[in-house]
Amino acid sequence: MTPLQQAREEVALAHRLAVRHGLNEGVWNHISLLSPEDPAQMLISPGHTHWSQVRASNLALVDTAGNLLAGDRPPIRAGWVIHYPVHRARSDIACAIHVHAPYITAMSIRKDVLFETRSSQQSARFHDDVVYFEEYDGLLSDEGEGDRMAAALGEKRVLLMRNHGALVVGPSVAAAYLDVYQLERACMYQLLALAGGGEMQLIPEKVAAQSSRQARGGFNLEHFNGMRRWIQALEPGYAE
Numbered sequence: 001m002t003p004l005q006q007a008r009e010e011v012a013l014a015h016r017l018a019v020r021h022g023l024n025e026g027v028w029n030h031i032s033l034l035s036p037e038d039p040a041q042m043l044i045s046p047g048h049t050h051w052s053q054v055r056a057s058n059l060a061l062v063d064t065a066g067n068l069l070a071g072d073r074p075p076i077r078a079g080w081v082i083h084y085p086v087h088r089a090r091s092d093i094a095c096a097i098h099v100h101a102p103y104i105t106a107m108s109i110r111k112d113v114l115f116e117t118r119s120s121q122q123s124a125r126f127h128d129d130v131v132y133f134e135e136y137d138g139l140l141s142d143e144g145e146g147d148r149m150a151a152a153l154g155e156k157r158v159l160l161m162r163n164h165g166a167l168v169v170g171p172s173v174a175a176a177y178l179d180v181y182q183l184e185r186a187c188m189y190q191l192l193a194l195a196g197g198g199e200m201q202l203i204p205e206k207v208a209a210q211s212s213r214q215a216r217g218g219f220n221l222e223h224f225n226g227m228r229r230w231i232q233a234l235e236p237g238y239a240e
Contacts, residue, residue, distance in 0.1 A: 003036040008056035010173040011043050012238045015054035016231050017177060018099070023184055024051045025100040030079035033095045033173055034087060040064050044083060046073040055240050085146030086153065086169065093169040095176040100165040103187035108160050115160060116190055118202040123186035124211035129157045136163040158183060174224035
């Protein structure tokens with residue numbers, strides 16, 4: 001198997017997992033990965049395609065101008081506007097995932113509640129690695145918006161986008177996807193814990209800091225292989 005084909009299968013797998021985990025929304029949202037054979041090219045979700053129908057072969061492969069090189073459909077414009085500038089700004093990342101997952105989006109909407117990285121085991125992996133993009137401008141039409149998102153993200157892994165979900169970046173599909181999964185869980189736990197009022201019990205600072213370092217170092221990435229085996233049993237067609 002070529003590196004590009006392996007990359008295609010991993011990106012397609014992430015789409016199918018997101019559907020099973022309730023992280024996607026309709027035919028919106030995007031997952032991108034720089035090509036391992038040519039970093040000037042990028043694999044990204046095909047436009048107007050439900051994630052349950054994304055396969056290795058129908059992913060869009062685009063160049064630095066957004067031109068479709070391979071695949072059934074080009075990405076929607078918003079996907080290009082968000083993802084390309086972030087990849088351009090961050091040479092350390094290979095994969096970027098943008099989702100409107102329910103609890104992540106709910107957290108992005110709450111003006112009175114900030115994401116607390118010491119609230120749970122899941123949130124601690126993001127300690128000192130989350131920033132907010134405070135401005136929602138409506139429909140994305142030009143790369144300037146993506147440039148502003150990239151600037152706000154800086155060197156962090158998670159950009160909580162006000163009224164709009166989140167953008168999560170990582171050095172691999174496995175790293176980025178596991179972070180999205182855990183971020184949704186962390187937001188869910190925090191919002192549920194706050195629903196009845198009261199005060200949260202917080203994880204010690206040094207423990208949260210260690211959890212974040214472990215996550216950045218690739219701790220427990222083998223969880224992604226376990227998820228891969230699950231989807232291979234249920235939906236083997238993703239790799240076609």
